[in-house]
Amino acid sequence: MKSLIIHCGFDKCGSTAIQSTLSRRRGYLLDRGVLYPMTGYDDRTQHQKFLTNAVLGYNPSPQPSDTPWAPFLDPPLHDFDTLAALLRKEVELTRPHTVVLSSEAISAPFYEHDEISRLVGIFDGPLLTSPETTAILVYRPAIDYVQSRWSHKIRNSPNFCLSPSEWLSALKINNQLDFSERLKALARIFDKVICIPYRASGLIEQFWAQVDLPTEALDQPLDQKANVTPSKRYHDAVFRVKKLGIKQKLVRSALLRLYMGLDWARTPFGEQLSSEAVEYMQGIDADFAMTIRELRNCENGSF
Numbered sequence: 001m002k003s004l005i006i007h008c009g010f011d012k013c014g015s016t017a018i019q020s021t022l023s024r025r026r027g028y029l030l031d032r033g034v035l036y037p038m039t040g041y042d043d044r045t046q047h048q049k050f051l052t053n054a055v056l057g058y059n060p061s062p063q064p065s066d067t068p069w070a071p072f073l074d075p076p077l078h079d080f081d082t083l084a085a086l087l088r089k090e091v092e093l094t095r096p097h098t099v100v101l102s103s104e105a106i107s108a109p110f111y112e113h114d115e116i117s118r119l120v121g122i123f124d125g126p127l128l129t130s131p132e133t134t135a136i137l138v139y140r141p142a143i144d145y146v147q148s149r150w151s152h153k154i155r156n157s158p159n160f161c162l163s164p165s166e167w168l169s170a171l172k173i174n175n176q177l178d179f180s181e182r183l184k185a186l187a188r189i190f191d192k193v194i195c196i197p198y199r200a201s202g203l204i205e206q207f208w209a210q211v212d213l214p215t216e217a218l219d220q221p222l223d224q225k226a227n228v229t230p231s232k233r234y235h236d237a238v239f240r241v242k243k244l245g246i247k248q249k250l251v252r253s254a255l256l257r258l259y260m261g262l263d264w265a266r267t268p269f270g271e272q273l274s275s276e277a278v279e280y281m282q283g284i285d286a287d288f289a290m291t292i293r294e295l296r297n298c299e300n301g302s303f
Contacts, residue, residue, distance in 0.1 A: 001091055003098040004123055004131045005211060008186060009107030010179070012148040013138040013198045019046040019102050021204050021218070034211055035096035039087040040078070051087070052103035054080035055119045056111065084122045091123070099123070099131070100211060107137065107182050109175045116189050135190040136210055139288065140198035142177060142281035154238055161242055164272040168281075177284055180291040187295050195292055 007018060022029070022036045023046040029036055040051025057080065091099060106116060124130050140148075150167045153160040162170060171177050187193050196206050208218060234256075241255045 001096060001099060001123065001131050003134065004120065005098060005100045005134045005136060006106065006120070006190075007100070007102040007104075007136045007138075007207070009104035009137060010139055010145065010182075011104040011107065012145055012152070013104070013140050014203045015102070015104040015138070016046070017204060018138075018207050021208070022046075022100060022102060025218070029100070029211070029213070030094060030096065032213060033097040034213070035091065035094050035099045037087055037090055037099065037101065039090050040083045047102040047104075049103060049105075050078050051080075051083050051101070052105055052111075052119065054078045054083050055115050056105075057115075080118070087122055098211065107186075109178065109182065113185060113189065116186070120189060132192070133190045134192045134194060134210070135186045136194045136196065136207065137183065137186065138196045138198050138203065138207075139179065142179070142284040142288075143278065144198075146171060146177075146281065158242065165274065165277060168273065168277055172280075177281075179284060179288045183288065183291050183295070193295070 007015070009015060026036045037048060037051075040048040040054070042049035054077075101119075105111065106119075120133050139145075146164075146168055149171075150162075150164055153162075153167070175181075183193065183195070194210055196203065196210075204218065237256050241252050244255070246252050246255070
Protein backbone atom coordinates (compact mmCIF):
# COMPACT_ATOMS: atom_id res chain seq x y z
CA MET A 1 0.00 0.00 0.00
CA LYS A 2 1.50 3.28 -1.12
CA SER A 3 -1.20 5.88 -0.67
CA LEU A 4 -4.02 6.76 1.72
CA ILE A 5 -6.59 9.29 0.49
CA ILE A 6 -9.24 10.58 2.91
CA HIS A 7 -12.11 12.73 1.67
CA CYS A 8 -12.74 14.93 4.72
CA GLY A 9 -15.64 17.17 3.64
CA PHE A 10 -16.74 19.90 4.01
CA ASP A 11 -20.33 18.81 4.55
CA LYS A 12 -22.88 20.17 2.05
CA CYS A 13 -20.17 20.19 -0.62
CA GLY A 14 -21.11 17.24 -2.82
CA SER A 15 -20.12 14.53 -0.33
CA THR A 16 -23.09 12.29 -1.14
CA ALA A 17 -22.33 12.38 -4.86
CA ILE A 18 -18.66 11.54 -4.25
CA GLN A 19 -19.50 8.69 -1.88
CA SER A 20 -22.17 7.30 -4.18
CA THR A 21 -19.71 7.22 -7.09
CA LEU A 22 -17.01 5.53 -5.02
CA SER A 23 -19.52 2.97 -3.76
CA ARG A 24 -21.01 2.28 -7.19
CA ARG A 25 -17.56 1.86 -8.75
CA ARG A 26 -16.00 -0.12 -5.89
CA GLY A 27 -15.33 -3.20 -8.05
CA TYR A 28 -13.82 -1.15 -10.87
CA LEU A 29 -11.54 0.64 -8.40
CA LEU A 30 -10.39 -2.57 -6.72
CA ASP A 31 -9.51 -4.13 -10.09
CA ARG A 32 -7.13 -1.20 -10.53
CA GLY A 33 -5.60 -1.39 -7.08
CA VAL A 34 -7.79 1.18 -5.29
CA LEU A 35 -9.74 0.02 -2.23
CA TYR A 36 -12.89 1.76 -0.98
CA PRO A 37 -13.21 -0.38 2.15
CA MET A 38 -16.23 -2.27 3.39
CA THR A 39 -14.88 -2.15 6.96
CA GLY A 40 -16.86 0.45 8.88
CA TYR A 41 -19.02 1.10 5.81
CA ASP A 42 -22.66 2.15 6.19
CA ASP A 43 -24.88 1.03 3.29
CA ARG A 44 -27.33 3.89 3.88
CA THR A 45 -24.82 6.76 3.80
CA GLN A 46 -22.36 4.98 1.45
CA HIS A 47 -19.24 5.90 3.38
CA GLN A 48 -17.15 4.63 6.33
CA LYS A 49 -19.49 6.19 8.87
CA PHE A 50 -19.09 3.50 11.54
CA LEU A 51 -15.29 3.81 11.40
CA THR A 52 -15.20 7.59 11.75
CA ASN A 53 -17.87 7.52 14.48
CA ALA A 54 -15.80 4.95 16.37
CA VAL A 55 -12.59 6.98 16.24
CA LEU A 56 -14.46 9.91 17.80
CA GLY A 57 -15.70 7.64 20.58
CA TYR A 58 -18.71 9.69 21.64
CA ASN A 59 -21.81 11.36 20.22
CA PRO A 60 -21.10 15.10 19.76
CA SER A 61 -24.75 16.00 19.28
CA PRO A 62 -26.81 13.85 21.69
CA GLN A 63 -29.64 16.40 21.67
CA PRO A 64 -29.91 17.83 18.16
CA SER A 65 -32.73 20.15 19.23
CA ASP A 66 -30.37 21.76 21.75
CA THR A 67 -27.39 21.86 19.39
CA PRO A 68 -28.93 22.56 15.97
CA TRP A 69 -25.59 23.79 14.65
CA ALA A 70 -23.89 20.40 15.13
CA PRO A 71 -23.82 17.88 12.29
CA PHE A 72 -25.82 14.94 13.59
CA LEU A 73 -23.82 11.78 14.24
CA ASP A 74 -25.14 8.52 15.63
CA PRO A 75 -23.51 7.21 18.81
CA PRO A 76 -20.55 4.91 18.09
CA LEU A 77 -21.75 1.35 17.55
CA HIS A 78 -18.35 -0.34 17.28
CA ASP A 79 -15.01 -0.35 19.05
CA PHE A 80 -12.40 1.56 17.06
CA ASP A 81 -9.55 -0.87 17.72
CA THR A 82 -11.70 -3.75 16.46
CA LEU A 83 -12.58 -1.90 13.26
CA ALA A 84 -8.96 -0.82 12.77
CA ALA A 85 -7.80 -4.45 12.98
CA LEU A 86 -10.50 -5.51 10.49
CA LEU A 87 -9.51 -2.73 8.09
CA ARG A 88 -5.84 -3.72 8.23
CA LYS A 89 -6.92 -7.30 7.47
CA GLU A 90 -9.03 -6.12 4.52
CA VAL A 91 -5.99 -4.27 3.14
CA GLU A 92 -3.74 -7.31 3.59
CA LEU A 93 -6.24 -9.51 1.73
CA THR A 94 -6.91 -7.14 -1.19
CA ARG A 95 -3.39 -5.69 -1.50
CA PRO A 96 -4.31 -2.30 -3.00
CA HIS A 97 -1.78 0.40 -3.79
CA THR A 98 -4.29 3.06 -2.64
CA VAL A 99 -6.99 3.15 0.03
CA VAL A 100 -9.75 5.78 -0.16
CA LEU A 101 -11.84 6.66 2.90
CA SER A 102 -14.64 9.22 3.07
CA SER A 103 -16.49 11.07 5.80
CA GLU A 104 -17.48 14.72 5.66
CA ALA A 105 -17.75 14.70 9.45
CA ILE A 106 -13.93 14.77 9.72
CA SER A 107 -13.96 18.46 8.79
CA ALA A 108 -16.12 19.27 11.83
CA PRO A 109 -14.35 20.99 14.76
CA PHE A 110 -15.00 18.16 17.22
CA TYR A 111 -12.59 15.94 15.24
CA GLU A 112 -9.35 17.11 16.77
CA HIS A 113 -5.73 16.28 16.02
CA ASP A 114 -5.62 13.07 18.07
CA GLU A 115 -8.74 11.54 16.51
CA ILE A 116 -7.69 12.26 12.93
CA SER A 117 -4.13 11.10 13.60
CA ARG A 118 -5.50 7.88 15.07
CA LEU A 119 -7.54 7.28 11.92
CA VAL A 120 -4.52 7.88 9.68
CA GLY A 121 -2.36 5.76 11.98
CA ILE A 122 -4.40 2.61 11.26
CA PHE A 123 -1.98 1.90 8.43
CA ASP A 124 1.22 2.27 10.47
CA GLY A 125 2.57 -1.07 11.53
CA PRO A 126 4.95 -3.95 10.83
CA LEU A 127 2.72 -5.54 8.19
CA LEU A 128 1.84 -2.33 6.33
CA THR A 129 4.25 0.24 4.94
CA SER A 130 3.30 3.72 6.11
CA PRO A 131 1.65 5.26 3.03
CA GLU A 132 1.72 8.79 1.71
CA THR A 133 -1.35 10.47 3.17
CA THR A 134 -3.59 12.89 1.30
CA ALA A 135 -6.63 14.78 2.55
CA ILE A 136 -9.16 16.02 -0.01
CA LEU A 137 -11.31 18.94 1.05
CA VAL A 138 -14.18 20.27 -1.06
CA TYR A 139 -15.17 23.82 -0.21
CA ARG A 140 -17.71 26.43 -1.30
CA PRO A 141 -18.23 30.14 -0.55
CA ALA A 142 -19.29 30.67 3.05
CA ILE A 143 -22.65 32.21 2.20
CA ASP A 144 -23.51 29.21 -0.01
CA TYR A 145 -22.39 26.83 2.73
CA VAL A 146 -24.48 28.55 5.42
CA GLN A 147 -27.42 28.68 3.03
CA SER A 148 -27.21 25.00 2.16
CA ARG A 149 -27.10 23.88 5.79
CA TRP A 150 -29.96 26.20 6.76
CA SER A 151 -32.11 25.05 3.85
CA HIS A 152 -31.53 21.42 4.79
CA LYS A 153 -32.47 22.11 8.41
CA ILE A 154 -35.59 24.11 7.61
CA ARG A 155 -36.86 21.33 5.34
CA ASN A 156 -35.92 18.30 7.39
CA SER A 157 -35.74 19.15 11.11
CA PRO A 158 -39.25 19.34 12.63
CA ASN A 159 -38.23 21.60 15.54
CA PHE A 160 -35.79 23.84 13.71
CA CYS A 161 -37.01 27.45 13.83
CA LEU A 162 -33.89 29.62 13.53
CA SER A 163 -34.00 32.52 11.11
CA PRO A 164 -31.06 32.92 8.68
CA SER A 165 -29.42 35.52 10.93
CA GLU A 166 -29.97 33.39 14.07
CA TRP A 167 -28.56 30.37 12.23
CA LEU A 168 -25.44 32.29 11.20
CA SER A 169 -24.93 33.45 14.79
CA ALA A 170 -25.23 29.87 16.08
CA LEU A 171 -22.62 28.67 13.58
CA LYS A 172 -20.24 31.51 14.50
CA ILE A 173 -20.55 31.01 18.26
CA ASN A 174 -19.90 27.27 17.95
CA ASN A 175 -16.86 27.55 15.64
CA GLN A 176 -18.63 25.96 12.68
CA LEU A 177 -17.18 28.46 10.22
CA ASP A 178 -13.48 28.25 11.11
CA PHE A 179 -12.62 26.88 7.68
CA SER A 180 -9.05 28.17 7.69
CA GLU A 181 -8.30 26.57 11.06
CA ARG A 182 -9.67 23.24 9.87
CA LEU A 183 -7.50 23.43 6.78
CA LYS A 184 -4.40 24.17 8.87
CA ALA A 185 -5.24 21.29 11.21
CA LEU A 186 -5.42 18.84 8.30
CA ALA A 187 -2.15 20.17 6.87
CA ARG A 188 -0.41 19.38 10.16
CA ILE A 189 -1.48 15.72 9.93
CA PHE A 190 -1.45 14.79 6.24
CA ASP A 191 1.48 14.78 3.86
CA LYS A 192 -0.64 16.61 1.31
CA VAL A 193 -3.96 18.47 1.31
CA ILE A 194 -5.89 19.03 -1.91
CA CYS A 195 -8.66 21.63 -2.01
CA ILE A 196 -11.34 21.32 -4.68
CA PRO A 197 -13.85 24.14 -5.22
CA TYR A 198 -17.45 22.95 -5.22
CA ARG A 199 -19.13 23.53 -8.56
CA ALA A 200 -22.52 22.64 -10.01
CA SER A 201 -20.85 20.25 -12.43
CA GLY A 202 -17.52 18.48 -12.81
CA LEU A 203 -16.92 17.79 -9.12
CA ILE A 204 -16.89 14.02 -9.52
CA GLU A 205 -14.42 14.19 -12.40
CA GLN A 206 -12.12 16.44 -10.33
CA PHE A 207 -12.23 14.07 -7.38
CA TRP A 208 -11.77 11.02 -9.59
CA ALA A 209 -8.63 12.56 -11.08
CA GLN A 210 -7.15 12.83 -7.57
CA VAL A 211 -7.48 9.05 -7.23
CA ASP A 212 -5.34 8.95 -10.38
CA LEU A 213 -7.85 7.17 -12.61
CA PRO A 214 -9.11 8.34 -16.02
CA THR A 215 -12.38 10.25 -15.85
CA GLU A 216 -13.68 8.38 -18.89
CA ALA A 217 -13.92 5.35 -16.60
CA LEU A 218 -16.94 6.90 -14.92
CA ASP A 219 -20.07 5.17 -16.12
CA GLN A 220 -22.36 8.16 -15.57
CA PRO A 221 -20.57 11.33 -14.43
CA LEU A 222 -22.84 13.12 -11.99
CA ASP A 223 -23.85 16.77 -12.08
CA GLN A 224 -24.82 18.28 -8.77
CA LYS A 225 -28.07 20.20 -8.64
CA ALA A 226 -27.79 23.91 -7.95
CA ASN A 227 -28.71 24.74 -4.39
CA VAL A 228 -32.09 26.47 -3.95
CA THR A 229 -33.03 28.49 -0.89
CA PRO A 230 -36.66 28.82 0.23
CA SER A 231 -38.06 32.33 0.07
CA LYS A 232 -38.62 34.53 3.09
CA ARG A 233 -42.33 33.88 2.69
CA TYR A 234 -41.77 30.11 2.66
CA HIS A 235 -39.54 30.45 5.71
CA ASP A 236 -42.22 32.36 7.62
CA ALA A 237 -44.89 29.85 6.59
CA VAL A 238 -42.75 26.94 7.86
CA PHE A 239 -42.41 28.67 11.22
CA ARG A 240 -46.15 29.18 11.50
CA VAL A 241 -46.88 25.53 10.69
CA LYS A 242 -44.25 24.26 13.13
CA LYS A 243 -45.63 26.33 15.96
CA LEU A 244 -48.97 24.55 15.56
CA GLY A 245 -47.25 21.31 16.58
CA ILE A 246 -49.09 19.19 14.01
CA LYS A 247 -47.47 15.78 13.48
CA GLN A 248 -49.24 14.57 10.32
CA LYS A 249 -47.09 15.29 7.30
CA LEU A 250 -49.98 15.68 4.84
CA VAL A 251 -51.74 18.17 7.10
CA ARG A 252 -48.54 20.15 7.56
CA SER A 253 -47.98 20.25 3.80
CA ALA A 254 -51.54 21.44 3.17
CA LEU A 255 -51.23 24.20 5.76
CA LEU A 256 -47.88 25.25 4.36
CA ARG A 257 -49.38 25.71 0.91
CA LEU A 258 -52.28 27.62 2.44
CA TYR A 259 -50.00 30.00 4.31
CA MET A 260 -47.81 30.40 1.22
CA GLY A 261 -50.81 31.28 -0.94
CA LEU A 262 -49.23 28.99 -3.56
CA ASP A 263 -46.54 31.65 -4.10
CA TRP A 264 -43.24 29.77 -4.45
CA ALA A 265 -41.06 32.71 -5.50
CA ARG A 266 -37.58 32.50 -4.01
CA THR A 267 -35.56 35.20 -2.29
CA PRO A 268 -31.73 35.13 -2.49
CA PHE A 269 -30.32 34.01 0.86
CA GLY A 270 -28.08 37.07 1.16
CA GLU A 271 -31.10 39.39 1.08
CA GLN A 272 -32.34 37.76 4.30
CA LEU A 273 -29.13 38.81 6.11
CA SER A 274 -27.63 42.14 7.11
CA SER A 275 -24.85 43.66 5.04
CA GLU A 276 -22.51 43.11 8.02
CA ALA A 277 -23.30 39.38 7.99
CA VAL A 278 -22.59 39.14 4.26
CA GLU A 279 -19.29 41.00 4.73
CA TYR A 280 -18.38 38.63 7.57
CA MET A 281 -18.81 35.61 5.30
CA GLN A 282 -16.86 37.28 2.52
CA GLY A 283 -14.08 37.71 5.07
CA ILE A 284 -14.19 33.98 5.79
CA ASP A 285 -13.68 33.29 2.09
CA ALA A 286 -10.76 35.72 1.92
CA ASP A 287 -9.09 34.11 4.96
CA PHE A 288 -9.54 30.64 3.48
CA ALA A 289 -8.02 31.72 0.14
CA MET A 290 -5.07 33.27 2.00
CA THR A 291 -4.54 30.07 3.98
CA ILE A 292 -4.43 28.07 0.76
CA ARG A 293 -1.80 30.43 -0.64
CA GLU A 294 0.27 30.29 2.56
CA LEU A 295 0.26 26.51 2.69
CA ARG A 296 1.18 26.25 -0.99
CA ASN A 297 4.29 28.28 -0.18
CA CYS A 298 5.31 26.06 2.75
CA GLU A 299 8.50 24.05 2.38
CA ASN A 300 6.69 20.74 2.68
CA GLY A 301 4.55 21.58 -0.37
CA SER A 302 1.28 20.68 1.35
CA PHE A 303 -0.72 21.40 -1.75
